[in-house]
Amino acid sequence: RRSVGEEGFPAEKGRYHLYVSLACPWATRCLQFRNLKGLEHVLEVSFVHPTWERTRPDDPEDTHCGWVFDPKDESKTDGLNGCRSIRDLYDLAVRGEYTASTFTTPVLWCSKEKTIVNNESSEICRMLNKEFDAFAARAGLDLYPDRLEKKIRELEEWIYHDINNGVYKSGFARSQEAYDEAVTKLFEALERVESILSQSRYLCGDALTGIDIWLFNTLIRFDAVYVVYFKCSKKCIREFPNMFNYMKEIYQIPEIHKTIDFKDIRTHYFTSHSHLNPFRVVPISPHVDLMESHDRERAYPA
DSSP: OOOBTBTTOOOOTTTEEEEEOSSOHHHHHHHHHHHHHTOTTTSEEEEOOSSOEESOTTOTTOOOEEOBOOTTOGGGSOTTTOOSBHHHHHHHHHTSOOOSSOOOSOEEEETTTTEEEEOOHHHHHHHHHHTTTTTOTTTTOOSSOGGGHHHHHHHHHHHIIIIITHHHHHHTOSSHHHHHHHHHHHHHHHHHHHHHHTTOSBTTBSSOOHHHHHHHHHHHHIIIIIHHHTOOOSOOGGGSHHHHHHHHHHHTSHHHHTTOOHHHHHHHHHHHOTTTOTTOOOOOOOOOOTTSOOSHHHHSOO
């Protein structure tokens, strides 16, 4: 993986392109960093269809399913490279057949070199936070301030393993023991977050940082998907008063709000894993007004 700012990949307006899924929490946080920094005019974005489909439909022996574009939906096509799937994009990057890893989003693409710069969301977020400041509308916003770097790294360690990835460990567990271990750690970590948010407006104090974005993208999908689909059913996020109001506050940030597409989110999860939901039935969802007032500003005034 490479970085914008290193030799061969200077920060330039219009040179880089993001490929994302609005369903994927890892990809969506990159889109949110782009928006929060005011980089919409610097990096364009292509979106994939939410349902995983066969990436080589003409080859009966190739059963791989993954992110694809939808030629019938202009908002879900690859206008830059004309690829049919994210797998095709990875192949294009190596001028052949890509075999190094799975074909994930997000993808940060360099249009000049016709290659993938990076596909690790945490690294892309840090690039978007700093490397494009010469072009950013909100260059003064720093979501990874140096004074909080140690604290953010410490939070990332357990929030990633026990919450961001914890819901997947629970949902894809192949034994009762594995499920019990994962779901126990998940709810212990959620209770830990609830305690932190009872004492401060955000995870690191009075300002939004990158780790809040990490956490938010799991929380916003939790009641809509993970409670049912991944068997994370001990409690809903709306049963945690501090966390629920915190989630609503972040959701109501305009640059964040426009990245949350519940139709894409729910469609992806409930229609993409044949072993979990073979008939692709999407269950009804409870109505929760996430635009109603929250108490975070009142509880923790600036």
